[in-house]
Amino acid sequence: MNITIVGTGYVGLVSGTCFAETGITVTCVDVDQNKIDNLNKGILPIYEPGLEPMVKRNMEKGRLFFSNSLKDSILDADAVFIAVGTPPDEDGSADLQYVIAVAKEIGRYIDRYLVVVTKSTVPIGTAEKVKATINEELTNRNEDIQFDVASNPEFLKEGAAIDDFLKPDRVVIGTESQRAQEVMSKLYKPFLMNNHPVIFMDIPSAEMTKYAANSMLATKISFMNDIANLCEIVGADVNNVRRGIGSDSRIGNKFIYPGTGYGGSCFPKDVQALIKTSEQRGHPLEILKSVELVNNRQKSVLYKKIMTHFDGNLKGKKIAIWGLSFKPNTDDMREAPSLVIINKLLSEGAEVIAYDPVAAEECHRKIGDTISYAKDQYEALIDADALLIVTEWSEFKLPNFKVMEKLMREKLIFDGRNIYDLYEMKELGYTYYSIGREIVK
Ligand code: NAD
Incomplete structure (x- = not known):
């Protein structure tokens, strides 16, 4: 089978690569020429554990391709998956401009039956809008080409995306025709064979499920x-x-x-x-x-604890932060609580030095040199008045507390993830604040 995945971000790249892993020929399409050029050189735009070797392997096997041309890629596709972003609009509703732009393009180039699948997270009624957009383009072209729409929301978690995709708790597929259901069943056959539930339903229910x-x-x-x-x-x-x-x-x-x-x-x-x-x-x-x-x-809880501890005066305090990404095992900084905390600390006149195993570059892209970035977790602690733990990367769980106390000005930790034991903190003589537990002094 042949499929096209439009949008080569966290969802598109992982889905495309994992489909290729099951033997399907996949072309991943993106409007970002730089991303496509890099991917063709084996350079990935995101950090996701295990993804890079899988991308390279499937490229070498001739099953995974990257292109900026939707037109060329859908010529022999059985299905095209829309996996572009659906960011919040000003009023909080999902902004569908990228999804509709892709639907328009599909309508312009579709030349025989295929299934158009929304994999992006889209509000109820979007599949109908996609269908109407494609039909409009077909009318403009004076063509009467059959196609179906389907909804196949994605449930993968960044940081564990490959396992989530290949061994899903469930796959949800909304269809409205037997023909589309047959194409989708064939695509997901390897999952069914491995006893991962594939749940077919109507399209609005699939959209709502996500x-x-x-x-x-x-x-x-x-x-x-x-x-x-x-x-x-x-x-x-x-x-x-x-x-x-x-x-x-x-x-x-x-x-x-x-x-x-x-x-x-x-x-x-x-x-x-x-x-x-x-x-x-x-x-x-x-x-x-x-x-x-x-x-x-909740995003301000840690900051409030710091303010209380320092009697509302953070001027000149050097605060070390461990963890910037919104959760471990990803470089994704979108809506990360660390950004809110950093902003508040800086506005109070504190100096911030942060360490994250993979997200520092992405954080720098967002907030530049407003903070400094340490090479490793211990370097961040040199002369620090306090340590804040914002993301629970594994390497923060069993640090060398003896080394830490030599580097820091004060033995003071604000732990936003409750990764340390209260008793141990008491024994080691740290002042330790965490979430929903007593303060150790
Ligand atoms: P992303 O921002 O990482 O990637 C989107 C990609 O689409 C970008 O590379 C962008 O260049 C590309 N794009 C935009 N317009 C295009 C067009 N017209 N043609 C081709 N490419 C285009 O987004 P993401 O995190 O992968 O999320 C995609 C969708 O999947 C969203 O609806 C999101 O809510 C949903 N989702 C995300 C996750 C996740 O963990 N990130 C999980 C499940 C579902």
Whole structure:
């Protein structure tokens, strides 16, 4: 089979490469000529564990191609996947301009039956808009070419994207014709053979499933963050509470870790977009408005603790930050809580030096030299008045505390991810603030 994937970002590049891994011939298309040129040289635009060798292997096997021409790539495609960005519009709704631009182009060049699949996260009704756009172009061309639309939202997680794609908890596919369902079944046959559930449904349900899933996950995070904040006030330890509730199989122990708020390119925008849809349809989802409010507050929790500790005066304080990306194992800085924290620290006159195993370059692209970047986690601590842990990269979990105390001016840690043991911090003599637990002094 042949497929085209339009948009070579986190989703498009991973999906395309993984489809190629199953034996399908894939052409990944992007408007960014630089990205395509680099990919053709084996240089990836993103950091994703395990992706680079897989891209190279599939290119060498002649199954994975990169191009800037949608026109050429769809000539022999059985399906074309739209995997371009859907950033938030000014009012919070999903901006569909890139999706519609691709649909227009497909309409201009389609020359025989194919299935047009939305893989981007798109609001309910988008497949209909894609269909109407393609039909409009076909009318302009005076052509009557059959095609189908389908919705196949992507659930991969950055940092674990390859495993998520190749061994998914489920694949969701919305179709409205037998023919489209047959093409999609064939594409996903290797997944079915390996007993990964492929769930077929109508298109609006598939579109809604993605938003409901991300909103549920965001709700779990905000719920746990607010419980953690209350734990601090009433003298409970959120780690104990988490273990206590997570052992109930109806609740489960995943995704109930408190922190500095959710970020990334998906949860914030998808929650906002679903709120917008609900308002437009006259059924505002109040619960999601609270999820968003709690999350925005949570991004300042660590900063508030620092301000309280230093009696509201951060002028001249040197603050080290470990972790910049919105979560470990990715270089993605979109909506990262670290950006909010850095902004607040700088506005209070603090000096910030940060270390992240892979996201420093991306952070520099966003905020330039407003902060300094350390080569390794220990260099960041030289003469630091405090350490802030914002992202829980593995290498931060068992650091050499003895070396750290020699480098820092004060043995002071603000941990936004609860990665250290309270007892150990007490033993080592650190002043240690975390989320939803007692302060160690
Ligand atoms: P991204 O910004 O990393 O990549 C989008 C790519 O599309 C860019 O390379 C851009 O140049 C390209 N593009 C834009 N317009 C184009 C056009 N007309 N023709 C060809 N290429 C074009 O985005 P992403 O993170 O991969 O997300 C893509 C979609 O998938 C979004 O809707 C997102 O919500 C959804 N999604 C993302 C994730 C994730 O973890 N990143 C997970 C699941 C779903």
